[in-house]
Amino acid sequence: MKLLLLEDDPKVADFITKGLREAGFVVEHTTQGEVALSLAQSEEYDAAVLDIMVPGLSGLSVVQTLREQKNPIPVLILSAKHTLKDRVSGIELGADDYLTKPFSFTELLVRVQALIRRNSLNAEPTTLQYADLEMNLLSREVFRSKHLLQLQPREFSLLEYFLRYPGRVLSKTFILEHVWDYDFDPQTNVVDVLVSRLRSKVDRDFDTKLIHTLRGVGYVLKL
């Protein structure tokens, strides 16, 4: 994990850099906003920690510019001021979190890790797969063993949930909530029917079945 640090105070910079390196991060440090901006644009970094108060281009301007360029890099703003106004403007300009000096190193570390975790969770994949099943969310094509399956929208949606939670049991309630957005039981067997239809396309012509029933519990995608 590679971090970008913008901080002009040598003591603070040294303190943060050493700590983060010990925690296993690769840290690139600069004292100038302009440099931080161009480094961040290289898209090599997993997150940036920016001090607001530096000579030249401020941390706030850096975030603002990055966001205007649709750069999604997670940004943590550091500031000596802890007025509500500053905090708000940092977040409004697109920063993901805010920390006021003085702070403990642990506090910083926890926040940085949270930012990175949140970011990688949010990074949606464009293809999902399990065993010989492959789903391309962009082209909306589904293959089993290189063979194209022709799924209807509802079937596609259900299979998407199976692939997002492989090996996990999806209850009928879960399926109703997610595939239909119902928060009530429609008193019919829609789910059973949909599962049946999906199976006829995904499993019928293949020896190894992927969709399994857990009586009284739900359905699972597994080998």
Place this chain on the structure above:
Amino acid sequence: MKLLLLEDDPKVADFITKGLREAGFVVEHTTQGEVALSLAQSEEYDAAVLDIMVPGLSGLSVVQTLREQKNPIPVLILSAKHTLKDRVSGIELGADDYLTKPFSFTELLVRVQALIRRNSLNAEPTTLQYADLEMNLLSREVFRSKHLLQLQPREFSLLEYFLRYPGRVLSKTFILEHVWDYDFDPQTNVVDVLVSRLRSKVDRDFDTKLIHTLRGVGYVLKL
């Protein structure tokens, strides 16, 4: 653009590194396959140039491992041998191109640039936008000025083409070929009707119209 180079011969490595740096690339060089592999896994690099014959883990093994991990980094294999067998096995293991020594530097440069260009062209975006229109290809949601539009599949497909080719005129023939996959004229006004339906959702409630007609030519998405 950042490149990874695996090459144990110091002279060759120096020659390649200098040349590529002059051409504007950032080059990271290692002589060990194991190191190359772990660097490539960091996903910081835009392409990798790997020599087959290095002590330890060979370039071929590196590609193979990367591909098993579904890492799509473009790889150019370098080798002293130029037997067909080697060339084939390199490509089979997932390399994107192959170059045999000796080679001119220009030749290498051209191939590396081609690899990167091909790769970035293939990188499908997950959102398309033009002016205040935003389409998310993954969630299949479309917004105009933050307001959700409810599009039917055919309408979505047409708008997708408009957004992929903003400012470009799409002829009725183009639309029939791409949205319907017809290579003939169905002798009806399906296209007119679809454009009309799309307009009623995209433009009707807004002052600035985005879909414009070019009489006798086709339709354009523009401000």
Place this chain on the structure above:
DNA sequence: CCCTAACCTTTCAATTTTGTAATGTTTTCG
């Protein structure tokens, strides 16, 4: 300024997709 071709919109019909219900099958438990 009028006529024609191109385009726009509305309505209706065909098709596709989805939901409901009925019936058959399997499993579990007394």
Place this chain on the structure above:
DNA sequence: CGAAAACATTACAAAATTGAAAGGTTAGGG
């Protein structure tokens, strides 16, 4: 073993989507 519950499948009906046709509107050339 038999009954009940859970599940599977099929057939049919309803709803949604799409395609065709018809009639109205606009733009441009003669």
